[in-house]
Amino acid sequence: MSYLRKISAILWKDIVAELRTKEMFSAMFVFAVLVVVVFTFAFDLRVSGERVRQVAPGALWVAFAFAGVLGLNRAFILEKDRGCLDGLLLAPVDHTAIYFGKMISTVLFMLVVEALMLPVFTAFLGVNLFDLRLILIMILGTIGFAGVGTILSAMTAQTRTREVLLPILLLPVAAPVLIAAVKATAGILDGLTMSEIARWWQLLIAFDLVFPAIAFMTFDFVVKE
Amino acid sequence: MTMAAKTDPAIELRKLSKAFGHQVALRGVDLSVAEGEFLTLFGPNGAGKTTLIRIVASLARPTGGSVHVRGEDLGKTATSLRRHIGLISHNPLLYGDLTPDENLRFFARMYGLADAAARIDTVLDQVGLASRRRDPVRTFSRGMVQRLTIARAILHDPAIMLLDEPYTGLDLQAADMLRVVLQELAASKRTVILTTHNLEQGLEMCDRAAILNRGKLAWEGSRSGIDLSAMRDIYREATRIR
Numbered sequence: 483m484s485y486l487r488k489i490s491a492i493l494w495k496d497i498v499a500e501l502r503t504k505e506m507f508s509a510m511f512v513f514a515v516l517v518v519v520v521f522t523f524a525f526d527l528r529v530s531g532e533r534v535r536q537v538a539p540g541a542l543w544v545a546f547a548f549a550g551v552l553g554l555n556r557a558f559i560l561e562k563d564r565g566c567l568d569g570l571l572l573a574p575v576d577h578t579a580i581y582f583g584k585m586i587s588t589v590l591f592m593l594v595v596e597a598l599m600l601p602v603f604t605a606f607l608g609v610n611l612f613d614l615r616l617i618l619i620m621i622l623g624t625i626g627f628a629g630v631g632t633i634l635s636a637m638t639a640q641t642r643t644r645e646v647l648l649p650i651l652l653l654p655v656a657a658p659v660l661i662a663a664v665k666a667t668a669g670i671l672d673g674l675t676m677s678e679i680a681r682w683w684q685l686l687i688a689f690d691l692v693f694p695a696i697a698f699m700t701f702d703f704v705v706k707e
Numbered sequence: 708m709t710m711a712a713k714t715d716p717a718i719e720l721r722k723l724s725k726a727f728g729h730q731v732a733l734r735g736v737d738l739s740v741a742e743g744e745f746l747t748l749f750g751p752n753g754a755g756k757t758t759l760i761r762i763v764a765s766l767a768r769p770t771g772g773s774v775h776v777r778g779e780d781l782g783k784t785a786t787s788l789r790r791h792i793g794l795i796s797h798n799p800l801l802y803g804d805l806t807p808d809e810n811l812r813f814f815a816r817m818y819g820l821a822d823a824a825a826r827i828d829t830v831l832d833q834v835g836l837a838s839r840r841r842d843p844v845r846t847f848s849r850g851m852v853q854r855l856t857i858a859r860a861i862l863h864d865p866a867i868m869l870l871d872e873p874y875t876g877l878d879l880q881a882a883d884m885l886r887v888v889l890q891e892l893a894a895s896k897r898t899v900i901l902t903t904h905n906l907e908q909g910l911e912m913c914d915r916a917a918i919l920n921r922g923k924l925a926w927e928g929s930r931s932g933i934d935l936s937a938m939r940d941i942y943r944e945a946t947r948i949r
Contacts, residue, residue: 484819491816499804502843568766569800569859573817574790707727707767 488575492583493590500591506556510549510595515602517545522606538607539667543660545599546620547627550592551649554631557584558639559648567639571705581701585632585694592624609671616670622686623663629693630656636704662686715778717742717867717898718763722772724922725758732758734922735772740915742777742866743896747909747930750919751946756902757796759919760871763900764794776867790818793865797875799856803845807836807855810844811862818863830858834888850881857888868892870901874908886911906938918945 500506521541525533561567570580600611631652638647653660662685669679676683718740725733732755740746750756761767763774765785774781776788794800801810808827815823831837834854839847844855853873860868870889874882886908892899893912903909910916910930916938917927925945933941 487819488817491813494816495802495805495809495813498809499802502804564803565798566800566802568764568794568796568798569814570817571766572764572789572792572794572800573814574786574788574819575817576786706765707761 485576485579488573488579489583489586492570492580493587496583496587497590500587506553507591507595510552510591511598513552514545514549514595514599517541517548518599518602518606521545534607534609535668535671538603538609538671539664541607542599542603542611542667543623543664545603546592546596546624547653547656547660549595549599550588550624550627550631551652553588553591553595554628554635554652555645555648557588557632558635559644562639562644567705577702577705578698580705581632581636581697582694584635585628585697588628588632589624592628593621596620596624613670615676616667619663619666619670619683619686622683622690623659623666626659626663626686626689626693627656629690629697630659633693633697633701633704636701640705640707659686659689662689715775716740717744717777718900719775720759720763720772721775723759723762723769723774724771725755725762725767726770732922733762733769736919736922736924738917738924738927740898740900742898744915745893745899745901745913747913747916748900748902748919749904749906749909749916749942750902750925751904753921754919754946755922756919757871760794760796760869760900760902764792764869765789790863791866792869793860793863793867794869794871795856795860795873796871797873799844799852799859801844801852801855801859804843806841806843807831807858808840810855811858814859814862820863826862826864830862833861834858835884848881849876850878850884853877853881854884857885861888861892865897867898868900870899872903873901874903874905882908906942907935910935910938918942920946 518541525537558567561570571577603611634652634655635648638644638651641647662682666679666682669682716739720736720738723733723736736759748756758767762769765781777791779788781788811827812823815827820826831840834857836851836854836858844852873885877885889912901909913930915929918925926941
């Protein structure tokens with residue numbers, strides 16, 4: 483219980499700080515909107531419904547992933563730059579609680595941005611994305627992405643080229659999550675059933691469990707000098 | 708956690724070494740600090756003072772040797788031992804977007820304090836920030852931030868205080884305020900390690916002094932009988948480039 487209380491304390495702190503500044507949220511949202519606008523004009527997506535179904539899943543997850551990178555960049559780098567990471571590490575708590583607190587807050591911020599992006603996507607691409615199965619895939623994909631991103635954010639926060647290094651490391655490692663999320667999204671837009679896209683959402687669930695498990699074993703080594 | 712035996716020093720460093728790649732910061736430091744003792748660690752820039760403090764605070768891992776805090780190996784029981792350690796450095800470890808109240812409430816939750824509200828009131832009164840408790844920390848002056856840093860560090864009433872160059876960047880008024888808090892810490896018989904390169908500030912309250920130079924303990928001795936002038940001579944000799 484004490485462990486969970488510390489995770490919730492970190493989550494509470496991140497939410498209060500974000501509600502006060504809205505720095506991370508506004509950057510993520512504006513960036514995601516810009517990605518959709520660029521995709522819409524670059525691929526002339528309103529012309530053909532068929533082309534929309536081919537491009538929309540990729541465009542959706544590229545927007546989510548890039549917005550997520552912005553959020554992850556701030557998860558630990560901001561703590562490090564403002565000298566607050568040591569304050570967290572000094573607390574008498576297993577350091578993995580810091581990882582889970584940060585990961586959950588990143589998932590939360592990403593999901594809020596994604597929820598707001600759904601009507602934007604629907605308006606720009608002309609496809610209805612309000613589907614419970616799609617929302618489930620978004621949640622699974624976001625957990626997997628934030629799971630690996632949070633540990634890499636903690637790693638890169640210790641380096642000088644952190645803002646550049648995070649996407650370079652994250653995108654290849656998170657590729658299985660993104661591919662599975664794109665394939666599952668495409669399947670849903672094509673009208674396939676959940677059992678027909680089972681291997682993709684099962685893969686997402688596997689990564690949602692594997693990355694936090696790896697972080698649980700390695701996080702202490704990552705954050706300590 | 709087992710209780711420390713009465714004879715155990717509060718902090719004991721054995722052959723402590725730390726290297727960052729090829730850069731060696733500490734070279735086999737042996738140092739012991741008794742319960743309730745105030746030790747000032749002097750040394751020039753780059754002597755390894757901050758590295759030593761960071762290892763004792765369990766923020767960094769030693770390359771060799773060991774640290775025992777209250778008789779327990781810090782490498783094995785760091786999580787529980789951190790409850791007994793408070794750190795004040797030139798870095799405030801505070802969230803500028805949060806108020807003092809919110810900052811302290813967050814750290815109280817992280818330390819699992821039972822009577823958090825009362826304790827927060829007490830420490831804010833102690834550092835004279837009760838009237839500013841609902842203003843964002845980013846609007847504070849350097850001196851006020853350092854006062855809140857002190858409040859954060861003593862919030863969980865730690866038995867061991869680590870002070871890493873706490874006077875850095877403080878104006879005269881803030882430095883005086885810090886001095887008062889340090890006097891209270893010394894009077895409350897907490898174990899204190901203060902690092903500084905300012906001999907006058909360092910000698911003021913300590914029971915014992917040590918000099919670290921290029922990662923090695925160059926001198927250590929009791930404060931009694933050593934005045935500022937004698938300390939200057941000792942310091943010059945200990946930090947002389949040979």
